[in-house]
Amino acid sequence: MYLMADILINVILAFLTGSLLLGFHRKVMARIQLRPGPPIIQYLLHSLKFFFKETSFPKTASMPFYIGIVVILAGIWVTGIIVGPVTKGSLMIIFGIYAIHKIVEHNSGSSSGSPYGKLSCVRAVFSAAGELPLFAGIAIIYFVCGSMNISDIIAYQSIHGALIFKAPFAALMFFTLILTKSPYSPFAITKGKDIVSGFETEHYGFLRGYIMFSESIAWYVLLWLFLTIFFGPIGILGYVVGMIIITAITAFINATTPMLNPNHSVMLQFTITLVCLIGSIVLLVL
Amino acid sequence: MEIFYLIYVLAFIVGSIGGLLLSYKKHMEPFIISEIDVLYLVLSIIGWILFINHSLFAGLIPVFVPITIGLLLIGLVIGARPGYGRKESIIGILIAGIIYLLKFLLF
DSSP states (O other): OHHHHHHHHHHHHHHHHHHHHHHHHHHHHHHHTTOOOOOTTHHHHHHHHHHHSOOOOOTTOOHHHHHHHHHHHHHHHHHHHIIIIITOOBHHHHHHHHHHHHHHHHHHHHHTOOHHHHHHHHHHHHGGGGHHHHHHHHHHHHHHHSOOBHHHHHHHHHHHOOHHHHOHHHHHHHHHHHHHHSTTOTTOGGGOGGGTTGGGTTOOHHHHHHHHHHHHHHHHHHHHHHHHHHHOSOHHHHHHHHHHHHHHHHHHHHHHSOOOOHHHHHHHHHHHHHHHHHHHHHHHHO | OHHHHHHHHHHHHHHHHHHHHHHHHHOOSSSOOOSOOHHHHHHHHHHHHHHHTGGGGTTTSOTHHHHHHHHHHHHHHHTSSTTSSHHHHHHHHHHHHHHHHHHHHHO
16 A cells, blocks of 8 residues: 555656756756756646647557557656665666667657658667666676665665765766767657657657656656666755756756767767776776 | 655645746746846745755744745746746845855854
8 A cells, every 4th residue: 555655656756856857958958058948847837738738640550559659658667666766676677667668669659650750660779779888787786786676786885885986887888878868869869850759759649748757757767776876875865966967967968969870879879888898897807 | 755755846846837927927028127026036035045944943843844835935936937036046045055054153
């Protein structure tokens, strides 16, 4: 009973906080580009607005998939909340959630029948390279802590200090993943503006609302994971300040960096992973 | 504990939406008036003092009350139409910060 209440509270909290952070992300990007930018709550208002807008369905859409896929997207990130902040479970499940997220991007694009969606669907396969830093990072964390459970990693850090000092390259790899997931990211090839909005292009009304709901939760979960895994038990103030700082850093990078083309994006992610993996192994051996 | 965090976030969001509606009602002109708004300034100072110095009220009222009211008022000012509420927020943070430091140094 309490677990259900805990999950519900955490999901609502993640949605609201994630939305505010994404609104802040947009605001910082706008200020860097010398625009006033929308209010911080704009992302949240947009998300809520889409739930009440008329929903139209393309004739070319493969209906069960077209609708079901956004529900799956919301479902996997709610699972992310359950595995992360609620139960502090295994990082391997988080890796699985991220892998399913890629499949959702792929299927969401292909099920709409739109050429933009289909291009995004192909790019989603490429962008699975974004999982390489996550997997390599998790492997390094396992070698350092001897466990993949978030609760064990927190316990390890409360004794041995923050992991960011012991495994800085793993933190860099995880940060690359966060950067990949951020809006207007140089690595966001599935939502590149050359293909309008990628896999989201043909999703309107409440379907887009579900996608935005999931994206806010995903942003919150990734930031929570990064802060928990690399900074340990930091308290509510640490989480708030940390989330705001990371959002501002990603906004700065995204505002000043063009979107890479798919080949460059994949190769850069691969190079970062390789360099950081070798660096991490050297640090572990030393 | 998360229920209190949810209340804080909701208070900030309600404040922000209220601030946005209030500022658009107050300022419909197509340009920004850069003068300091006294109402926003008062709300900002009270809000930031309640938020940062909530420990001053410990023992009198539950600690989540001043934080919630503070965030609501902070949201009202920060959530104003783009271009408004910035200077007022900075003055509010400075005054609340000075009070926090004074409290820290004196007690």
